[in-house]
Amino acid sequence: MTDRKADTAPLSFKEKAGYGLGDMASNFYLGFFGLYLLYYYTDVYGLAPAAVATMMLISKIIDAVTDPGMGLIADRTNSRFGKYRPYLLYMAIPYGILGVAIFYGPELSDAGKLAYAYVTYIGVMLVYTAINVPYSGLLAVISPVSEERTKATTYRFIFASGGTLLVAMFATPLVNLLGGGDDVVGFRMTIILFAILSMLMFWTTFATTKERIELPKHKTKPMEDMKELIKNISWVILAVVCIVLLVAYVTRVATVIYYVKYYQGHSSEAFIWIFDRVAVFSSIALLGQLVGAMSTPWFTKRYSKHMLVLWSSVVHAGFLFLSYLVPAENYWLAVFLHTCGLYTFGLTITLLFAMFTDCAEYGEWLTGSRASGLTVSASMFALKFGSAIGGALPGFILAAIGFVANTELTESAMNGIHWMTTLLPAVLFVAGGLLMLFYKLDKKLLDKIEIELLERRQKDGLNPQSN
DSSP states (O other): OOOHHHHHOOOOHHHHHHHHHHHHHHHHHHHHIIIIIHHIIIIISOOOHHHHHHHHHHHHHHHHHHHHHHHHHHHTOOOTTOSSTHHHHHSHHHHHHHHHHHTOOOSOOHHHHHHHHHHHHHHHHHHHHHHHHHHHHHHHHSOSOHHHHHHHHHHHHHHHHHHHHHHHHHHHHHHHHHHTTOHHHHHHHHHHHHHHHHHHHHHHHHHHOOOOSOOOOOOSOHHHHHHHHHHOHHHHHHHHHHHHHHHHHHHHHHHHHHIIIIISOOOSSOSBTTBOHHHHHHHHHHHHHHHHHHTHHHHHTTSOHHHHHHHHHHHHHHHHHHHHTSOTTOHHHHHHHHHHHHHHHHHHHHHHHHHHHHHHHHHHHHHSOOOHHHHHHHHHHHHHHHHHHHHHHHHHHHHHTTOOTTSOOOHHHHHHHHHHHTHHHHHHHHHHHHHGGGOOOOHHHHHHHHHHHHHHHHHHTOOOOOO
């Protein structure tokens, strides 16, 4: 029989911080790609915006549809390290190598460069799936207590926001310093540094975490798991919300560099110490996102998670509408409003991941079968699909408005960058927030599920794992 005290004991700071480092490792890449990869492809590597947008969309969709498959594999993994932790150990090195390969594109024809971008970007995203889906699935078995999983999620997004913040602060200064004026060399040296740090952090997560919920060997067929997941209406609503909100968020952050460089007219010269205006603009706002993630436990003690997502998204939209009204020359007011918006998103994204693990609990409560890897990986599909559209959409818009890199833009192109960075994501945040009205897992039901599942596991004699 399960030792109730051991099973439900609060997670230590070491384990919560160790778990959080895994998402810092992820965001050293995702943050770098989200903030600068479109810019690198168009302004440094010389690819056309529409071609890059198509490549990123196709690559991300291929990556996203593999997530449920990786979840099914992880759910059926049985090793001395558990179901999910082994992938943190074994996939870290391929993850590091392929991330570096993206920025080592040779001088080829335009078609050759584009082909190289396809191969390397798809490659790194597939390896990201192989390590990040199990990492996310680990959250669902790290504790049987919803509050403890929420705490672990909070640490996860504190470290995730911290990783993106470090990228925003130091990426462009490092490119300038390490490249000595050569952006190609600068990007290569910078990604090598982030790759090494990412590998070390994944190994730390592996070493400091445990899988406390021991699940029976999977006997159901993959299609049966998929059918049960689709019946989980709250998960379906949450997945749709994630897609919409990630399109909004990625569209916003991916276009900040164009907003500052072209719409506001600022160069890449150092502005404060070694930091240029893009780095200052992004890093201060991402600090706000970090604070938002840290404040999540305070809010969840007082309000239902789904209502918090609703209101934080609507408030974020309000800050974006105000940003649209800010004159191009008012740099600091634009920074302030961007920071306020990302504060609300720090709260939103932390809540969404905690809610995905709640959906895994709900699925087990309903069916008696727990497929944490599938539930979380299918959720990762929603997140990646949203990121794919959000990452590609600016490229298509840039092509449509007549954007030409490193030239003086027309008035219509300037206006396009302006509304693309403000009004478009604002509308999407409102839409995503309002969808949460259809989500059904409130705090009362989750408390009931937690108690009944603990009793069920005691009866079944499932013990916490010691790995």
